[in-house]
Amino acid sequence: MAxxxxxxxxxxxxxxxxxxxxxxxxxxxxxxxxxxxxxxxFMTTLKNGVVRILEGDNVTMRLFVRGGFADVTPAGLTILAEEAVDLAKVDAAKINEDLEEAKTKLLSEGKDGPHHGALEAQVDYLTDLKAAVVH
Structure with a gap:
């Protein structure tokens, strides 16, 4: 066995x-x-995106991460993600609802609002997650 x-x-x-x-x-x-x-x-930071787990040439699991760190050591790979979800368990309709809600809040907040940065990050995350579910 390999x-x-x-x-x-x-x-x-x-x-x-x-x-x-x-x-x-x-x-x-x-x-x-x-x-x-x-x-x-090696160690590196992660951006929003999909972590793919493969057995041979087959992708067996897709996990969406929201930032974090990856650490490769002789013992293996550890990813510490700020947030992560199994794409097989994601409800696309719920993501669409959450995205529309976040966009509405962002527009009502305005560029000078105290939560503008956090809302903008949430819209970016949900947009990336929605794209990952589609692919």
């Missing part, structure tokens, strides 16, 4: 995945990167 990569993805809410896999592809802030067993150690 060696496997130990991979864990954790958000503040819970651990979404922990196990042995063939390959992980993640959205690094400098570009997408892949990790296989025995990868050279």
């Amino acid at each position: 060696e496997k990569l130990h991979f864990s993805l954790v958000s503040p809410a819970k651990e979404l995945f922990s196990g042995e896999v063939d390959h992980v592809i993640a959205p690094g802030s400098e570009g997408e990167f892949g990790v296989l067993v025995n990868h050279a150690p």
Whole structure:
């Protein structure tokens, strides 16, 4: 049996995945990167995007992360995400509702409002999540 990569993805809410896999592809802030067993150690920040878990050439799981860090060590890959969801469990209609609500709040807040930055980040996140669900 071929060696496997130990991979864990954790958000503040819970651990979404922990196990042995063939390959992980993640959205690094400098570009997408892949990790296989025995990868050279490194650490990077993540941008909003999809983490893909592969067994052979098949994607077995897609997780959407909202920022965070990836740490590759001799022990494996650990992703600490600010927020993460399993795309197989996402309700597209709910995302659309949440996105429209966030856009409405952003417009009513105005550019000088105290919550403008947070609302803008929420709209960006929901827009990226919606696109990930479609693909």
